[in-house]
Amino acid sequence: MKQYCRSQDSATLSSSRTSSRLGLLTNLFALVLLSWATTNVAYAQTFKVLSSLGYPWSSLVQGADGNLYGATDDSIFEISPAGTPTILQNADGSPWGVILASDGNFYGTTYTGGPSGGGTVFRLTPTGVVTTLHNFEGPEGAQPYDGVLVQSADGDLYGTTYFGGAFGYGVAYKITLSGTYTKLHDFNGSGVNPISALIQATDGNFYGVTADGFYGSIFKMTPSGTVTTLHTFDSSDGYWPYFGLVQAVSGKLYGTTTVGGANGYGTVYEITTAGEFTVLHSFNGSDGENPFCTLIQATNGNLYGTTSAGGPYDGGTVFEITPAGTLTTLHNFCPQGNCSDGYYPRAGLLQATNGILYGTAFNNGDVFSLSVGLAPFVEPLPAVAPEGTPISILGTNLTGATSVSFNGTPALFTVLSATQVSTTVPAGATTGKIEVVTPTATLYTNVAPFRVLPEITAFSPSSGPLGTTLVIAGTGLLKTSRVTFYNNVPAASFAVNSDTQVTVTVPAGATTGPIQVTTAGGTVTSSAIFTVN
Numbered sequence: 350m351k352q353y354c355r356s357q358d359s360a361t362l363s364s365s366r367t368s369s370r371l372g373l374l375t376n377l378f379a380l381v382l383l384s385w386a387t388t389n390v391a392y393a394q395t396f397k398v399l400s401s402l403g404y405p406w407s408s409l410v411q412g413a414d415g416n417l418y419g420a421t422d423d424s425i426f427e428i429s430p431a432g433t434p435t436i437l438q439n440a441d442g443s444p445w446g447v448i449l450a451s452d453g454n455f456y457g458t459t460y461t462g463g464p465s466g467g468g469t470v471f472r473l474t475p476t477g478v479v480t481t482l483h484n485f486e487g488p489e490g491a492q493p494y495d496g497v498l499v500q501s502a503d504g505d506l507y508g509t510t511y512f513g514g515a516f517g518y519g520v521a522y523k524i525t526l527s528g529t530y531t532k533l534h535d536f537n538g539s540g541v542n543p544i545s546a547l548i549q550a551t552d553g554n555f556y557g558v559t560a561d562g563f564y565g566s567i568f569k570m571t572p573s574g575t576v577t578t579l580h581t582f583d584s585s586d587g588y589w590p591y592f593g594l595v596q597a598v599s600g601k602l603y604g605t606t607t608v609g610g611a612n613g614y615g616t617v618y619e620i621t622t623a624g625e626f627t628v629l630h631s632f633n634g635s636d637g638e639n640p641f642c643t644l645i646q647a648t649n650g651n652l653y654g655t656t657s658a659g660g661p662y663d664g665g666t667v668f669e670i671t672p673a674g675t676l677t678t679l680h681n682f683c684p685q686g687n688c689s690d691g692y693y694p695r696a697g698l699l700q701a702t703n704g705i706l707y708g709t710a711f712n713n714g715d716v717f718s719l720s721v722g723l724a725p726f727v728e729p730l731p732a733v734a735p736e737g738t739p740i741s742i743l744g745t746n747l748t749g750a751t752s753v754s755f756n757g758t759p760a761l762f763t764v765l766s767a768t769q770v771s772t773t774v775p776a777g778a779t780t781g782k783i784e785v786v787t788p789t790a791t792l793y794t795n796v797a798p799f800r801v802l803p804e805i806t807a808f809s810p811s812s813g814p815l816g817t818t819l820v821i822a823g824t825g826l827l828k829t830s831r832v833t834f835y836n837n838v839p840a841a842s843f844a845v846n847s848d849t850q851v852t853v854t855v856p857a858g859a860t861t862g863p864i865q866v867t868t869a870g871g872t873v874t875s876s877a878i879f880t881v882n
Contacts, residue, residue, distance in 0.1 A: 395719055395720040395721060396680050396690065396717060396718070396719050397432075397717060397718045397719075398690055398691070398715045398716070398717050399428060399430075399431070399432030399707075399715075399716045399717060399718055400428055400432045400433075400434045400715070400716050401691070401713055401714045401715050401716070402419075402421055402424075402426050402428070402434055402436075402709075402714050402716060403421030403422060403423065403424060403426075403714045404421050404422045404711055404712075404714050405419055405420065405421050405695075405696065405709035405710075405711065405714055405716070406420060406421070406422065406445065406446065406495075406695060406696060406711065407419065407420060407445050407446030407495065407497060407696045408446060408497075408642075408643065408696045408697045408698065408699055408708070408709075409428075409446075409696075409699040409707050409708070409709065409716070410446070410447055410448055410449055410455070410699065411449070411699065411701050411702065411728070411743065412427070412449055412455075412475060413449070413453060413475070413730075413741060413743055413766075413768065413769045414475065414766070414768055414769075415429075415430065415701075415702070415743075415745060415767070415768035416428060416429050416430070417429075417430065417699065417701065417707055417716070418437075418447055418449075418455060419446055419447070419709065419716075420444040420445060420446045420447065420457065421714065422443060423439060423443070424436050424437075424438065424439050424444075425437045425438045425444055425447065425455075425457075425473060425477075425479075428716055430701065430703060430705070430707075430718070432716070434716075437473065437476075437477035438473065438477050438479050441459070441462045442459030442460065442461045442462020442463065442468060442469055443459050443460040443461050443462070444457055444458070444459050444471075445457060445458050445459070445460060445493065445494075445495055445496050445497055446497050446696075447473060447497075448497060448498050448499065448500065448506075449730065450500050450506070450526060451500065451504065451730055451731045451740070451741075452526055453475065453741070454472050454473065454474055454475070454526075455472070455473040455474075455475070456470070456471070456472055456473070456482075456498050456500075456506055456526070457470075457471055457473065457497070457498065458470050458471070458493040458496040458497070458498065458508060459471065459493075460492055460493065460494060460496070461492065463481070463484035463485060464484055465484065465485070465486050465487070465491075467484070467485035467486055467487065467490070467491035467492055467510075467512075467513060468484075468485045468491060468492050468493050468496070468510070469481050469482075469483060469484050469485065470482045470483040470485075470493075470498070470506070470508075470524055470528075470530075472526070482524060482527075482528035482530075483524055483528055483530045485510060485513065486513075487513045487514075487517075488513065488514065488515065489513065489514070489520065489522070489530065489532055490509075490510030490512070490513040490514050490519060490520035490522060490532065491510055491511075491512045491513030491514075492510055492511050492512045492513065493508055493509065493510045493511065494510075494511035494512075494542075494544050494545075495544055495545045495546070495591075495592065496508050496509060496510065496511075496545075496546070497545065497546040498546065499546055499547050499548060499549060499555075500731065501523070501549050501555075501572070502549065502553070502731070502733045502734070502802055502871065503572070504525075504526065504731075505523045505524065505525050505526070506523065506524050506525070506526070507521070507522070507523045507533075507547050507549070507555060508521075508522060508523075508524075508546070508547065509521050509522070509543035509544070509545075509547060509557060510522070510543070511542050511543065511544055511560070512542070514532070514535040514536065515535040515537070516535055516536065516537040516541075518535075518536040518537055518541035518542055519536045519541060519542050519543045519559075520532050520533070520534060520535055520536065520543075521533045521534040521536075521543065521547070521555075521557075521570055521574060521576070533570070533573070533574030534570060534574040534575075534576050536559070536576070539561070539566065539578060539581065540559045540561055540566040540568050540576070540578045540581070541559055541560075541561055542559050542560040542561060543557055543558070543559045543560075543568075544558060544559065544560045544590075544591065544592075544593075545557070545558060545591065545592045545593040545643065546592075546593045546643065547570070547593065548593060548594050548595065548596060548602075550596045550600075550602070550622060551596065551600060551800065551871065552622055552871075552872070553571075553572060553871055553872055554569050554570060554571055554572070554622070555569070555570040555571075555572070556568070556569055556570070556579075556593075556594050556596075556602055556622070557570070557593055557594070558590040558591075558592075558593055558594065558604065559590075560589065560591075561581070561582075563588070564581065564582040564583055564584075564588040564589070565581075565582045565588050565589055565590045565606070566578050566579075566580060566581045566582065566590075567579045567580040567582075567590065567594070567602075567604070567620055567624075567626075569622065579620060579622075579623075579624035579626075580620055580624055580626045582606060582609065583609075584609045584613075585609070585610070585611075586606075586609065586610065586616065586618065586626065586628050587605075587606025587607075587608070587609035587610040587615060587616035587618060587628065587631075588606055588607075588608060588609040589606055589607040589608055589609070590604055590605065590606045590607070591605075591606075591607045591641050592604070592605060592640075592641060592642050592643040592697065593643050594620075594643070595643060595644045595645060595646060595652070596797075597646045597650075597652070597672060597796075598646065598650070598796045598797050598798070599672065600621075600622065601619050601620070601621055601672070602619070602620050602621070602622065603617065603618070603619055603620075603629075603644050603646075603652055603672075604617075604618055604620070604643070604644065605617055605618070605640040605641075605642060605643075605644065605654060606618065606640075607639050607640065607641060608639060610628060610631035610632065611628075611631035611633075612631050612632060612633045612634065614631070614632040614633060614634055614637070614638030614639060614659060615631075615632045615638055615639050615640050615656070616628050616629075616630060616631050616632065617629045617630040617640070617644070617652075617654070617670055617674070617676070619672070629670065629672075629673075629674035630670060630674050630676045632656060632659060634659050635659070635660070635661065636659070636660070636666065636668070636676060636678055637655075637656030637658070637659040637660050637665065637666035637668060637678065638656055638657075638658050638659030639656060639657045639658045639659065640654055640655065640656045640657065641655075641656075641657045641694075641695045641696070642654040642655045642656075642694075642695075642696060642697035642698070643697040644670075644697065645697060645698055645699070645700060646795075646796055646797070647700045647706070647723055647795075647796075648700065648704065648723050648724060648726050648795050648796060649723055649796075650671075650672070650796050651669050651670065651671050651672070652669070652670050652671070652672065653667070653668070653669050653670075653679075653698050653700070653706060654667075654668055654670070654697055654698065655667050655668070655694040655695075655696070655697060655698065655708060656668065656694075657693050657694060657695055657711075658693070660678065660681040660682065661681055662681055662682065662683040662684065663684065664681065664682030664683045664684040664690075664692030664693070665681075665682040665692055665693055665694045665710070666678050666679075666680060666681055666682065666694075667679045667680040667682075667694070667698070667706075667708065667719060669721070679719060679721060680719060682694060682710060684712065690710065690713075690715060690717060691709075691710030691711075691712055691713035691714065691715030691717070692710055692711075692712050692713065693710060693711040693712045694708055694709065694710045694711065695709075695710075695711040696708065696709050696711075698719075700723065700795075701745075702725060702726055702727060702728055702743055702744045702745050702768075703725050703745045704720070704722075704723040704724050704725045704726065705718050705719070705720045705723075706718065706719040706720070706721060706723075707719075725744065725745050725746070725790065725792060726744070726792055726793055726794060726795050727742050727743065727744040727747075727770075727783060727785050727792045727793065727794055728742070728743045728744065728794065728795060729741070729742055729743075729783055729794060729799050730742075730743060732797065732799060732800065733799070733800040733801075733802050733870065733871060734774055734800075734801070734802055735774065735801065735802045735803070735804045735824055735825055736774050736775065736776050736777075736778060736801060736804070736824040736825050736848075737773060737774060737776070737824065738773065738774045739771065739772075739773050740771075740772060740773070740774060741765075741769055741770070741771055741772075742762075742769070742770040742771075742772060742783060742785060743768060743769055744768060744769075744770070744785060744792055745767070745768060746767060746787060746789060746790070747764055747766070747767055747768060747769065747770055747785065747787060747792075748764060748766075748767045748787075749764070749787060749788045750762070750764050750770060750785055750786065750787045751786050751787070751788070752784070752785070752786045753770060753772050753783070753784070753785050753786075754783070754784045755774060755775060755778035755779070755781070755783055755799060755801070756778060756779045756780065756781025756782060756783075756798075756799075756801075757781070758775050758777050758778045758779070759775065760772045760773060760774070760775040760778070761773065761775070770785060774801060776824070776848065777827065777848045778801050778825070779801055779825075779827055779828050779868075779869070779870075780798050780799065780800045780801050780828065780868065780869040780870040781798050781799065782794050782798055782799070783799050798869075800869070800870040800871055801825045801868070801870040802825060802870045802871045802873065803823060803824065803825040803826055803829070803866050803867075803868045803870060803871065803872075803873045804823045804824045804825060804873055805821060805822070805823040805864065805866055805873055805874075805875040805876075806822050806823045806824070807821075807822045807823075807877070808820060808821045808822065808864060808875065808877065808879065809822075811877065811878075811879065811880065812879065812880035812881070812882055813855060813879075813880075813881070813882055814855070814881070814882045815855050815856070815857055815859060815881065816854060816855060817854070817855045818852060818853075818854055818855075819852070819853050819854070819855055819864075819879070820850060820851075820852050821850065821851045821852070821853060821864065821866065821875075822849060822850055823849060823850075823851075823866070823873075824848065824849055825848065825868060825870060826845060826847070826848055826849060826850065826851050826866060826868070827845060827847070827848040827868075828845075828868045828869050828870075829843070829845050829851050829866055829867070829868050830867055830868060830869070831865075831866075831867040832851065832853045832864065832865070832866055832867075833864070833865045833867070834855065834856065834858075834859035834860070834862065834864055834865075834879065835859065835860050835861060835862020835863060835864075835879075836860060836862065838856055838858045838859050838860070839856065840853045840854060840855075840856045841854070841856050842854045842856075851866065855879075855881065859879075859881055860881055861878060861879065861880045861881050862878060862879070863875045863876070863877070863878055863879070864879055
């Protein structure tokens, strides 16, 4: 394994919070830097350094105002796409970055801080007002290492801590936007020390990775907290999956390992939600090494990420990889004093709605943009919701928009600014692309469709024998593909009568319990129980 370490500049950081992070990073990964190459590099015209801001650790996120938001070792910042920075908050406790939630506020975690030093969950308003929602204590979890949150389809936030819990190996939890905290799972045995962000896949389950002592693992977790290990890494397929997963439009999950693989420099891998694992690419040093990033899928369907070292100048790279595994290096970072692009890009990328990629380089603290010719698009917030839900549509140059539609179903809307449209998921909408027509362009959502989540509001009768005809009422039922009874017993016969009604025959083998309806937008479970007589 090629080794590397911090530069002299970062090694002399006086911040105890940064030292705490780097100390854990060293303990986890034992990475030490080789000498730097002295060759200068000519960069592509599409790469641009926007600003230098401390020591950024995690990916950027786009706000409703079109600006980018992120975190350094001791602050939360805002930066315009043109590069004008603003420090919103000098944070206590080492923030890990933020997400934009459906209420328009940002939410994040700190690795340390709080009364016991175990970290916090906080809310940040767009104007920079911070409210602590939860202080971690040992039994509830501690130190959410790279603990970026994810907002679920139910509106709550989900995350993990690296330490703490009943066994000291970390927990999975959820927390409401108002701060009600629930521990979902205590990690123990195989698959411990969860790290980085969870994702919620289209099947409704959460997926994440663990550091797991040495090699690491990939796990699935139900919304109620039942955890299943899908894959345990070894040196041949990569190990130390330091950052989490992304689900592509195909439904498959993609991620990176920091080291291991065919050459020892890390891998890009693919895994299905059933656990079928494939290594797509093993880094060889010349094309990068040691990726510390979550991948993103951009509007062209390809995946993008960074490596923290390697490349011809040993400063890291930005790369593109197809879902089939063809990798292209887009940019090589240079760690020399006569280079101005920074190095050690420890975080992943963001594709903003203007189509441009944005990222950060830890050393020098540079925020950069990289245009690869991708078109502007719009992004819904949230990305999955039932009919009748108010949502925001983020984009660029939205002033004067003339229509908004959900997979062809028109919706009423209000243009709030050049970067935000307010609308409501219309009745009869189905899962697919959102279209926004402006005076200068027709914009669509990214490769992932907006998912219209079905709802079950009632069913009748509430009980009956096998063979009973049951009428299910709700919304978003137009594309129903499956109806199941308790213990996953499928209905052999059902009819979609309308967007608000499905008729189903109670199948052989059905037992008393809730009913589930599945569409392209997801699966919903009834709150009421059907009793089999």
